[in-house]
Amino acid sequence: MIKKISLGLLVLALSSSCVSKKIYNDLENKFADLKKENRKLADDNEGLNKTKNQLELDGAKLKADYDKLKAEHDKLVADYAAKDKSFKTLQASYNALEKDSNDALTSNINKNRELLAQLEAKEKSLAAEQDRLNKLKADLDASSKRLSELESYIAAKDASMKKLKETLMKSLKAFDGKGLTVHEKDGKVYVSMENKLLFQTGSWAVGAEGKTAVVEVGKVLAQNPDLSVLIEGHTDDDKIMGNLGGGIESNWDLSTKRATAIVNILSENKGVNKQNLTAAGRGEFAPLMSNDTPEGKAKNRRIEIILTPKLDEISKMLNDL
Template identity: 60%
Template sequence: MFKKLSLIALTLILTSSCVSKKIYEDLEDKYAELKKENRKLSDDYQNLQAALNSAEIDLENLQNDYETTLAQRNKLQTDYDATKANLDNLNASYTALEKNSSAAIAENSKKNRELLAQLEAKEQALSAENARLEKLKQELEARSQRVAELETMIASKDAAMTKLKDAISRALTDFEGKGLTVEQRDGKVYISMENKLLFQSGSWAVGSQGKQAVKQLGEVLAENPDIAILIEGHTDNVPYKGNTQLNGNWDLSAKRATAIVSILRENEAINPENLTAAGRGEFAPVASNDSAEGKAQNRRIEVILTPKLDEISKLLNDI
């Protein structure tokens, strides 16, 4: 539609000086109609997006409702079959009693009418439950299709994150064995850099080797603008006493995280809106602080890369 509008606009500009006023006005009217149609289509698209809003939570409820209704239908079917068998037995009794007593016949006839009324009610209930089951089945199939689309989208995001992890691993291959690891978990990429690569003890100034590692990481992140970047600072459990201006390990970890953000911001291709710095202090260890090796592993910077899930969130709202 946009191409049509552009073509008509171009036609208006190129021909306005060499066609009759009527043709020019006709073209202007068509252009206005097409713009109006484009706005309507855009509004329709937004309405359709909004209409998809209630679905994954409803899908599970619908599945439960479907299974409950199916169980109720099966119970009604069982009751129906038992009642019909009882009616057949009573009809047989009726034939036998018909020769013996008019009173017994009248009583049996009354029971027959009651059973017939029960059968009719159960038939109606079964019919209603079958119709409801069919409707639930159709809704379940529609939501299942949306869930399949969601799974495809998530798989695509996971593949993109795997590709990003591989690119980061290649970019930082020179720092392997120097306290740097790259791994992918739960749809995210985690880059862990021990302090021996980045900082002197008690300092938040990044050394030359650490700066080079962070800059090389930044070159990969600059090529992935749809990734949220969380930089977390971590310490061991030894209380920090190196600078009276800092309030312990938590402040030190936050300072170190902010120092990494400052280096990444030197790369102008990285959107600062994607960056978050956080200090975790000693409260998220990855090893025991009972040994020097464990403490070294806990003194680290973690860069956590998360795909932006706007499209997935929309689809979740639509399920």
């Protein structure tokens, strides 16, 4: 470009014959300056080209790095999107599981509470049953103890009645074969005396031998003040006729008067507790044998002294069981 300008000026100067030397020199100087400037510009242009080339290289490298980074970025974005999707899926699954777990946990907690309540109720019921069982056991032990005491008491009473029977048999031995018998039945001792030992026909007055037997019974009763004594009068079924016996109206009347006569003899013994004595007339209504024979009638005409141990203590023990 500078060269073209210089040539143009030179041509212009040559073509103008009238150009002065001074102008020429000025042009020469300007040309030299321009030439120098041209070289400088060429040098600058070359430096710029080198810079441009380096910049293009750097730009290409930067673009390659950019492309690489962009590709990596795009990959990261895609990976992030995939991971985010997976995360959201997992989060949804977790939330569902957490909800199910919470529901299940709540349900289990409620069930556990119900079971605990049932268990507490069972424990209370068991404790109540145990208390009831303990009370029943204590009551059973107490009852067993009282039953044992009752059995011992009854055994003692039985032994006492056996001893009483033996004592009476010994005391009344002189009357063996004379219509007097002693026997034990159902925990009671029976002293049975036939009328032939005690009374005349139709009479309630006790004969001497019979009174002796009754007195012996009274002696034994005086030694056993805790006995209940029932004196029963019995007859056969022969009817009372007319004024037999001084106005006796019936066998009931006769049996009662005979029982009362025995009570009076027993009462003569001061050791006999009169509160324990009871007189009863049974008439012909409790026979031992048939009244169809003389022997049967004789057996039915009798006095029975029934000795019974007082059962107040036994009744109390039974009530306590």
